[in-house]
Amino acid sequence: GQQVMQIPQYQHVQEGEDFTTYCNSSTTLSNIQWYKQRPGGHPVFLIQLVKSGEVKKQKRLTFQFGEAKKNSSLHITATQTTDVGTYFCAGNDMRFGAGTRLTVKP
Amino acid sequence: GAVVSQHPSRVICKSGTSVKIECRSLDFQATTMFWYRQFPKKSLMLMATSNEGSKATYEQGVEKDKFLINHASLTLSTLTVTSAHPEDSSFYICSASTDGTTNEKLFFGSGTQLSVL
Numbered sequence: 026g027q028q029v030m031q032i033p034q035y036q037h038v039q040e041g042e043d044f045t046t047y048c049n050s051s052t053t054l055s056n057i058q059w060y061k062q063r064p065g066g067h068p069v070f071l072i073q074l075v076k077s078g079e080v081k082k083q084k085r086l087t088f089q090f091g092e093a094k095k096n097s098s099l100h101i102t103a104t105q106t107t108d109v110g111t112y113f114c115a116g117n118d119m120r121f122g123a124g125t126r127l128t129v130k131p
Numbered sequence: 132g133a134v135v136s137q138h139p140s141r142v143i144c145k146s147g148t149s150v151k152i153e154c155r156s157l158d159f160q161a162t163t164m165f166w167y168r169q170f171p172k173k174s175l176m177l178m179a180t181s182n183e184g185s186k187a188t189y190e191q192g193v194e195k196d197k198f199l200i201n202h203a204s205l206t207l208s209t210l211t212v213t214s215a216h217p218e219d220s221s222f223y224i225c226s227a228s229t230d231g232t233t234n235e236k237l238f239f240g241s242g243t244q245l246s247v248l
Contacts, residue, residue: 066241067224067242068175068226070236070237115237119165119180119226119237121174121175121176121177122174123173123174124174126172
């Protein structure tokens, strides 16, 4: 099956700084999904990207899907302490990337 | 949004016993459910895809006789960890999509923390 690689594994930022996590697939994806898991919680769906080159925004979060539909990114502008958690991408076969754990220092 | 209920949330059992975990879709029919395993601070590892009325599809390396999956109705899938051992201790979590395909977002249960003594 496809393999989705995600980097970085960890990211620690000062509150107000930006944050980006990247996912790369060895094969072309029909779609990619992003989830957030708070410490002690379960993954919660954030967004799905389907179209080549697609960009979607949710307040301070910007999601991009590459032109070749093999990579994607999640960018958070001006992080807040409420952004703490692990962000996962998932390819269309429901396999998840390793996740990026974000910690935010107030 | 759709709700997936998973029970129990936490279970402690003795080595050699079997444990059943239930996953229910409360307000939608889930023809397909997915079972994951998650180790502390690690990613979700897909164990199997559960299809209503048919045999589950297991990922490579997952023992089907060890992790029995039953999806007898459109709203219930169960995972039974048979003859549990300490190395089976983990966080197990189920998910379902509202239309049963891989093109729809997943709704996750709250997970089950299994501890085998």
